[in-house]
Amino acid sequence: MLITANQIRAARALKNWSQTDLAGRTGLAVPTIANIELGKQMPGKNTIEKIIGAFSIGGIKFTPNGVEFDQDDIVTIVGDDKFVDILFDATTILENKSAKERDFLVFNANEELTTPEEDVIYASMKAKGISMKQIINEKAKALPRQYAQTCAIPSKYFDDKGAVFVYDDKVLLYTVADQLSDATTHIITNHRMAEVFKKIFSYMWDNLPEVKSDDKKKGRK
Incomplete structure (x- = not known):
C-alpha cells in the first residue's frame, strides 16, 4: 500500500504524535520522517510498512483518500x-x-x-x-x-x-x-x-x- 506525506502528517495529527513519537514507534530516525513528510525522501517498502504498522497498532488506518480512526477493537x-x-x-x-x-x-x-x-x-x-x-x-x-x-x-x-x-x-x-x-x-x-x-x-x-x-x-x- 502506498501512502503520502500528507497522510502521514494527518495520521500524526489524529494521534497527536510528534515526529519524535513516530520515530520511537517505528525505529526510524527523526530526520528520515521529516524528510519523507517534506517530500525530500521517497520511503522504501520496509519504511512504509513500519509507518503503517505503527499507526495500525495505534488505532489509525490509511484509506485511499486519507486516514481515519479504526473503530474496530481488534x-x-x-x-x-x-x-x-x-x-x-x-x-x-x-x-x-x-x-x-x-x-x-x-x-x-x-x-x-x-x-x-x-x-x-x-x-x-x-x-x-x-x-x-x-x-x-x-x-x-x-x-x-x-x-x-x-x-x-x-x-x-x-x-x-x-x-x-x-x-x-x-x-x-x-x-x-x-x-x-x-x-x-x-x-x-x-x-x-x-x-x-x-x-x-x-x-x-x-x-x-x-x-x-x-x-x-x-x-x-
Missing part, C-alpha cells in the same frame, strides 16, 4: 517481523505510566524465537523502568535474559505455536503456523479484558517456580 497484523512494532508501541505507552502500571506480561512465548533486534528493545524497556514478566516452558533451550523476571510452566501445558502478551489496555494473541512469515497477532484493545488477563497472569505468577536469568544464552539468530 486489529490484526501478519508477519513475525512486525512484532518489533508492537514492542515500540509498548515501550512508548508504558514508559509514560506510573511505576505500578509498567508491566509487560508474556505468557507461553518461545524464548528461542527472540531476535537480536528484539533483545535490544527488551533491554531498552528495562532501562526505562518497564517491568517484563514472562511465563515460559520449563524445558526452554534458550534461558531468559536479565531484562525479564521469569517463571516456568510444565512442558505439557506449553504450546510453542501461540503466546499471549498484555500491556496497558491491550491483549495480544499471537499464533504461528508453519512459517514465521505467516505469524498472526490479534491486538485487542479493551480495558476490562486486559484486567482479566492480568489477574489470571498474576495467579499463575504467584504459584509457579521462578527461573533465574542468563544473558549469555541467545535465542534465534
Whole structure:
C-alpha cells in the first residue's frame, strides 16, 4: 500500500504524535520522517510498512483518500517481523505510566524465537523502568535474559505455536503456523479484558517456580 506525506502528517495529527513519537514507534530516525513528510525522501517498502504498522497498532488506518480512526477493537497484523512494532508501541505507552502500571506480561512465548533486534528493545524497556514478566516452558533451550523476571510452566501445558502478551489496555494473541512469515497477532484493545488477563497472569505468577536469568544464552539468530 502506498501512502503520502500528507497522510502521514494527518495520521500524526489524529494521534497527536510528534515526529519524535513516530520515530520511537517505528525505529526510524527523526530526520528520515521529516524528510519523507517534506517530500525530500521517497520511503522504501520496509519504511512504509513500519509507518503503517505503527499507526495500525495505534488505532489509525490509511484509506485511499486519507486516514481515519479504526473503530474496530481488534486489529490484526501478519508477519513475525512486525512484532518489533508492537514492542515500540509498548515501550512508548508504558514508559509514560506510573511505576505500578509498567508491566509487560508474556505468557507461553518461545524464548528461542527472540531476535537480536528484539533483545535490544527488551533491554531498552528495562532501562526505562518497564517491568517484563514472562511465563515460559520449563524445558526452554534458550534461558531468559536479565531484562525479564521469569517463571516456568510444565512442558505439557506449553504450546510453542501461540503466546499471549498484555500491556496497558491491550491483549495480544499471537499464533504461528508453519512459517514465521505467516505469524498472526490479534491486538485487542479493551480495558476490562486486559484486567482479566492480568489477574489470571498474576495467579499463575504467584504459584509457579521462578527461573533465574542468563544473558549469555541467545535465542534465534
